[in-house]
Amino acid sequence: MKTILTTLNAKYIHTNIAIRYLKAYAEPEYPVEITEYTIKDPVMNIVTDLISKKPKIIGFSCYIWNIEETIKVVKILKKIDPEIQIIVGGPEVSYDVLHWMENVNEFDYIVLGEGEETFKQLLKELHEDLQLENVFGIAFRKDGKVKINPQRNKLDLKTLPSPFRFEEDQKDLSKRVIYIETSRGCPFICQFCLSSIEVGVRYFDREKIKDDIRYLMQNGAKTIKFVDRTFNISRSYAMEMFQFLIDEHLPGTVFQFEITADIMRPEVIEFLNKEAPPGLFRFEIGVQSTNDFTNELVKRKQNFAKLSRTVTMVKEGGKIDQHLDLIAGLPEENYDSFKQTFNDVFAMRPEELQLGFLKMLRGTGLRLDAEKHNYIYMDHSPYEILGNNVLSFDEIIKIKQVEDVLEKYWNDHRMDFTVEYLVSHVFQTPFDFFQEFGTYWEQKGWSRIGHQLEDLYKRLYEFLENTQVKQLPIIEGLMKFDYLSKQKYKPRKPWWKQSFTQDKRSSLYRSIIENPSILGNEFKELELTEKELYKHTMLDTLSFRLESYFHDEIIDETPSAMLVYFDPKTEKPSIFYTGI
DSSP: OOEEEEEEESSTTOOOHHHHHHHHHHTTTSOOEEEEEETTSOHHHHHHHHHHTOOSEEEEEOOTTTHHHHHHHHHHHHHHOTTSEEEEESTTTSSSHHHHHHHOTTOOEEEOSSOHHHHHHHHHHHHTTOOGGGOTTEEEEETTEEEEOOOOOOOOGGGOOOSSOOGGGGGGGGGSEEEEOSEEOBSOOOTTSGGGGSBSOEEOOHHHHHHHHHHHHHTTOOEEEEOOTTTTSSHHHHHHHHHHHHHHOOTTOEEEEEEOGGGOOHHHHHHHHHHSOTTSEEEEEEEEOOOHHHHHHTTOOOOHHHHHHHHHHHHHHTSOEEEEEEEETOTTOOHHHHHHHHHHHHTTOOSEEEEEEOBOOTTOHHHHTGGGGTOEEOSSTTOBEEEOSSOOHHHHHHHHHHHHHHIIIIITOSSHHHHHHIIIIISSSHHHHHHHHHHHHHHTTGGGSOOOHHHHHHHHHHHHHHTTOTTHHHHHHHHHHHHHHTOSSOOSSOSSOOOSOHHHHHHHHHHHHHOGGGGOHHHHTTOOOHHHHHHHEEEEEESSOHHHHHHHOOOOOOOEEEEEEEOTTTOOEEEEEEEO
């Protein structure tokens, strides 16, 4: 009975570790073929590919991002070949099992929770006697009625075989994000999170994990993401793994972790700041809310002062990028409270700030208690909220406008100096800037069209001009700097209109050719020829002395000129200043 395990990933670069654990555990007794698709693949293409493999059993790994498309695929598969046995598992179908069995008749079996042993035992029965009552942790139908067998005991994770040693995966390791887990479970009970349902934390064998990481690196893996819910819950374990990765990493590899920042000890951060190579580690930190009452309602323990200390120490170390998460729509977090949360967290200037919206996941305590806070939410995945007793739908839409421009103008780091000036010196708070700009963005219809880099600059400038910002000449200078400092080559058509007249530009270039030292010794040492100067440099005016702002944080409104040299060998720009 040919068996296929599959899933629909959110993107091609993602990999599914769950189906690989199932395959590793089932074999060699029950051979399994793995194939992966994305949610953007046409449903008929997926169906055609699966049918062409002539399987008797297909298992789907289900999540909120793929359940709707998965159901479409399954329904068509069953119409083409009703004899194909469909097994589904994963967090989206492990809870509210009766709902799925009653509403999707094409699901023959649901595997509840941890699936390795359950899936293998189910395959055994499908190959042999169909004694389904003997398989713990499944739902199935018998005599027209849904049967749900009790879940089995938790596995000893140290006995699980590696999910990374399949020959067919080797060719793609360098192209995809590789997910790895060193533990399962979470010590916390946040009521909006599925991890709160599983009690306790269990660990895999450390030496096996290290061998897997060595194997992955040796075979080209570049991005390895740990999916442990709290990687640093055990300080000794985290320190051991950090030391191992520092000692044995290969150049170009990046490791990502989800950490709980308020329990990280200062000495751990000091160790990382001292020993970790820049760019080797990346931290993801769930802040969600800084409202103490809200955190109490969702049973979330968080010391924001300690969290801030950790984030600040890591940022000052300059070695590790940090991605901080917020959730809009938590209980009793109204619009003004969320604005405060946003500003509290943005004050730490994380490299990325992810603004998400509460999803009422099946099985979570918050979904079970939804009526207490008058939650309304989508009936279908991703079950995102539409409002509650303190946050209206209109306010949710306003916050979504913030999310849109936050992603483009902060997280993508297209104009760091410009945005920093805007949130520090122009708008009352960072949230106010992103909200006002986001609302304008939506009103102009820009959220529904694509954008080139130059468009993003033009649109910000138009917004600021429309808002009648007094500091616009200064902001324009910072925008020019941000734009040019990100270019590899001399841009053919910058986003702004050239401010020099042709005569003035020619005059300045002649002065530079005759006396290169007016741009400083560093420029003089480049010894550029006249041809190189015209071919590889760009000259423009500024309404103030930009170097004084960077050096002393002083706005000296003395007009100046900025010359940018785009080195064709290094593909890196160098910026120089002079008076005009």
